Amino acid sequence: MSVPPKSQLSTATLTLKSPLYLTPPCRVLRLRLCRPSWLPCVCLCHPKLCVRPPLLYGQLSSPVACLCNGAVTLSPQPAPVCFCSECSWEKTETEEKKKREMLYIIGLGLGDERDITMRGLEAVKSCEKVYMEAYTSLLSFGLDSHGLSNLEKLYGKSITLADREMVEEKAHHILEEARHSHVAFLVVGDPFGATTHTDLVVRAKKMGIHVQIVHNASVLNAIGICGLQLYRYGQTVSIPFFTDSWRPDSFYEKIHSNRTMGLHTLCLLDIRVKEPTLESLARGRKTYEPPRYMTINTAIEQLLEVVQEHQQPAYTEDTQCVGFARLGSDDQTIVAGTMRQLQMVDFGAPLHCLVITGNTHPLEEEMLEFYRCRT
């Protein structure tokens, strides 16, 4: 494709295709798309014009633009490159770089190995190294000794478990690998359920590594199955295990304000995996507590303990809740009932979570009816 001389460019009409956007207050005088396709391929000649093709940008990759004339402010690093025919060497270099390096963060959904998306599976298969995050959540099939090997069989790859220490202290190693090869980092649910993964993306991005996200179902939307409408939820809370000396109850105020507004509250229950024992920390050589997962029963016990201290309680034993165990897997259990009722239900193996209902709509009630605890 031939590129018109600069004089033509400077008077060309602006035709913005959807994958491009301009950040204000730029006055676009001389912008031209080199190609009609979605490929981020722009030629911009206006001083101080800022163009960030969102295809790559949306994937947290490098901004791409051409500095045919004048200064262009672009961020983040690395420096902008151009795909236009005048600068074709740059294109080759960048595409080669992408071929070499990529960090995929891939959501696995909630059930078993069949819950990966086809997009995710394609990505895993293209990777030289596959890590699986193994501490902010837990696959239902992760409890099963065949869980990991089922994944490995499906992917045709061996999987390295990334425990808390590895992710928090040795992430640099994973990122260095991603500089030279395709690396997959598998996450239960959706990649952005936990802060840690955001941190990994930020670090990768700062190192100039291409990152691609593959979304999947997370507990935050799968709870919709009980019929309580997702847009009628307030802030999500986490319920940590109480100890004799540590009884943090900041969740109470959040539940209180959700209920004041008639909103449902999702309570995520504590998971303690690979926690060093206090004793071993004192001795300086780490040994670990056995993994613990909070049950709905314990959560309700703690919730009811906390509420006793309050004059106008946000909830009582008679408040309607919904308990979920192993959500999204074949043997998921969902029971709706009062806190008192749910406290007596054996929900079985982890993971558990709990929803405290706010005001309910008749359709919500109709759906809950199917899950109702009967006495």
Place this chain on the structure above:
Amino acid sequence: MSVPPKSQLSTATLTLKSPLYLTPPCRVLRLRLCRPSWLPCVCLCHPKLCVRPPLLYGQLSSPVACLCNGAVTLSPQPAPVCFCSECSWEKTETEEKKKREMLYIIGLGLGDERDITMRGLEAVKSCEKVYMEAYTSLLSFGLDSHGLSNLEKLYGKSITLADREMVEEKAHHILEEARHSHVAFLVVGDPFGATTHTDLVVRAKKMGIHVQIVHNASVLNAIGICGLQLYRYGQTVSIPFFTDSWRPDSFYEKIHSNRTMGLHTLCLLDIRVKEPTLESLARGRKTYEPPRYMTINTAIEQLLEVVQEHQQPAYTEDTQCVGFARLGSDDQTIVAGTMRQLQMVDFGAPLHCLVITGNTHPLEEEMLEFYRCRT
């Protein structure tokens, strides 16, 4: 497998496996598991004992239990059946029934045909009829003329588009088909993003049809990609198109209370597909308006219009927001900036959504930096 005489059953030890639970205040005296596997297979002989095997229940299917002795309260209909060896004919009948009838509600995720999960794909391939819900949301590839045919190619099935009229007025037809065959109902994102699908499940369930849900990513969790943490969101709001005579602003109070608590607000923007024109309604013969999708620019315009009426505004032109276009697809666009800045950005093709930020954590800020609008 032989069943012990009743006298033995009445003194058997209770061993509850995870897929079973008992609802209080039952005192389980004579419960016995016939099988060690997850198959819901129980024999219960205690009057007024209520047992609901959650495997099937979790899938919104029929409760299964055996009334060897005494009354058992079970709901919903149809009446309980038993899988134990004494009542083996029941097992055959129920399993045959499941082979014949099934309504799958399958989330497709947000991008293109590759975002279906393997579980979802397996389910679609087993179906005789495949519907695709085409009015509460819109696949990015639904705008592309090849979108539907790509899905059909992948599934090896033809797909019937289920528009608003079909789902609201002719759902019974879909449900009748599911009585005799496997039917898939495809939904963009996750099945429970929209109330309509809950309604379909409730109706199916009341007709005694087996329902299975296949979860996937939804906009409610995919927005996590911008770095704002999902548990720091308040209630989600919808922004409807204003008309000259209809300017509903109930979203304002919700944004206000979210921001008072420092929480982020996800604003879902109006989609109007297959809306009959007022004129045609008056004439009694429906013709339809062209489809409309609210842009971020229009949403911000309406948000700023509404805020003018308030003394202590919940937000201003300088409030930080994040705009998302075509979230989850290859050419998604994400831009962070003030309302004033975003209002000048051309986000391109639909669907758009908007997040109004609350208080932000330093890690959230770091991630937003990659998407920041620069001037």
